[in-house]
Amino acid sequence: MKRESTDVLVIGAGPAGTVAASMTNKAGLKTLIVEKSTFPRFVIGESLIPRVMDHLDEAGFMDAVNKANFQKKFGARFLKEGRVCEFDFSERFTNGWAWTWQCPRGEFDTILAKEVEKQGVPVRYKTGVTGVTFQGNQSEVIIENEQGEKSIIDAKFIIDASGYARVLPNLMGTAKTAKLPPRKALFVHCKDERRPEGREGWMITFVVHRVDIWIWVIPFSNGVTSIGVVGNPDFFNEFEGTDEEVIRQIIEQDPNYRDRFRDTEFLFDVKKLEAYSASTSEMYGPGYAIVGNSVEFLDPVFSSGVMFATESGILAGKLAARQLKGEEVNWEEEYEKYIQDAVNVFATYVKSWYDGALQDVFFVPQPNQGIKHQLSSILAGYVWDKKNPFVRKHDSLVYTLSKFIREGKMELVTS
Ligand SMILES: Cc1cc2nc3c(=O)[nH]c(=O)nc-3n(C[C@H](O)[C@H](O)[C@H](O)COP(=O)(O)OP(=O)(O)OC[C@H]3O[C@@H](n4cnc5c(N)ncnc54)[C@H](O)[C@@H]3O)c2cc1C
Known part of the structure; x- marks a missing residue:
């Protein structure tokens, strides 16, 4: 040999x-x-x-x-039941890059x-x-x-x-x-011919479809957009048909994107990953x-x-x-x-996303800007900065805030 x-x-x-x-x-x-x-x-x-x-x-x-x-990506937008939570990477707690x-x-x-x-x-x-x-x-x-x-x-x-x-x-x-329960994702690239002009057109967005199911919309500069649906594998069994038919039905259920992506051309067969x-x-x-x-x-x-x-x-x-x-x-x-x-640190935020605690904090009305900047640093990947309380106390802080929100003690978490 x-x-x-x-x-x-x-x-x-x-x-x-x-x-x-x-x-x-x-x-x-x-x-x-x-x-x-x-x-x-x-x-x-x-x-x-x-x-x-x-x-x-x-x-x-x-x-x-x-x-x-x-x-270019300057932040991330999350949508849930008509509410919007947007993070701008230029407004964050830890020094570093403000875009990617x-x-x-x-x-x-x-x-x-x-x-x-x-x-x-x-x-x-x-x-x-x-x-x-x-x-x-x-x-x-x-x-x-x-x-x-x-x-x-x-x-x-x-x-x-x-x-x-x-x-x-x-x-x-x-x-x-895995440390986390098994989840499933269906995803595809599609022609984005009804892409709106300006910010709405290129904004990366994560839509909460149900508390443990979410959709990604990632527009690329070449006019193509990546769409994916992720979550509890049982959810996908509620739909009949091929993977393409399933993802189209899920998009059709979404009031934010159904008009933009109805009948859009998929550029390859829908891909599937499970228990990744x-x-x-x-x-x-x-x-x-x-x-x-x-x-x-x-x-x-x-x-x-x-x-x-x-x-x-x-x-x-x-x-x-x-x-x-x-x-x-x-x-x-x-x-x-x-x-x-x-x-x-990330494992905590993944877990608290799927159980809804982090979503409570993201979608609180009139969020505290200091908290948002600290969370923005996490989303930017600066998760080694122990000065950030959401790094230092990652396993407890989100759950404490979520508890306050659920108990109606909003003044403790809003501005
Ligand atoms: C549904 C889903 C969505 C995701 N979305 C995102 C996202 O939006 N952003 C993000 O940052 N991450 C995302 N990820 C994670 C991302 O896919 C991976 O973390 C990333 O690709 C890891 O990069 P890597 O260099 O470790 O491996 P890879 O990019 O997978 O590269 C590994 C390479 O090794 C090669 N290889 C395999 N076997 C052999 C072999 N025997 N000999 C030689 N070469 C071999 C492969 O061909 C491949 O090119 C997502 C994951 C999933 C499941």
Whole structure:
């Protein structure tokens, strides 16, 4: 079998993999990405959040993404039963980026992959990792190309950024069931020919259909809009017909968007994902780290997936580089705890979204602006700022406020 060697082998050329590879390459380490598919490939996850911009900047991808003229995203709008809650990222508690993009991921990910190649990292497409023999700092990785030819790569460090495939957790048997109840999503891209002019046309919106069911509307700059419906799997059984017929019936029930999207042309067959929330019991080990979706995915509701992918990718890339240069790295503290603390913050907001407590706070009449700015920082992805009470006391604060609202003690939560 053909054999080659590298310092760092990255599995997967999604956002987690390309930013990680950029970091190890910048540190002077020989880095190779193997990617099972060809790009552009479809992946869901089209609404970014501002924290991602820090990572694109650090990886050196920002100028290239800027040139793509993706739709800029300055905040997020939530609708429920005629009420509107809008967050503006420029009005937030923690310093950082005030905008980001909403964009088709096929194009976005292709730009990142081309940029990392320009930086000097080869991306070997149509090549999947099929096996690994772990040997600390010299593991043996089996790869297979589209002709079915196998070869071996000796890698001093492996970064698993394989997304939903979760290559290392599956090979090692460390994949864990989700922290959250299983949910289902149906989604599609459609022609948005009745898109209104101006802000209403491009505004990203999340509609509460029922307390545990919501619809996303993500307009792109190319005239296409992504629509998805997410929630309790039982809900979808209330409808008859194909997935396309089901999603059209749900849109028809929505007074906000039914006229805009009635009979709109769908650009591919409606896609379906179920029970996508997942985790792993090992985020790192001798000679490897797991990043992005491969390590943890919670829920689409606050668009945190790509942010966790790039946050963990950048960090694992830097730590791997330090380790390979002979420095001591405390992976438990510097990687796992750092990422898990933030996952726990988002997990609270996901849970409190679906049980309705967070919706109480979002849709309170005359909201307190200080509270809104603190929540805006969470939605922007700045979830490591312990000065923000919604980070520090994430597991209790929303529930306390919701209780006040439900008991009619509005003066405690409004301006
Ligand atoms: C319904 C739904 C909606 C979502 N909406 C959003 C959103 O609006 N915003 C957001 O930020 N996130 C969203 N997400 C999450 C988002 O999809 C992911 O978090 C994000 O794509 C993770 O990026 P990644 O780089 O970890 O993995 P990916 O982008 O999935 O990339 C992994 C890559 O690894 C490759 N690969 C797989 N197996 C192998 C192998 N054996 N060998 C080599 N390569 C391999 C794959 O081909 C792929 O290109 C959503 C998720 C769901 C389920």
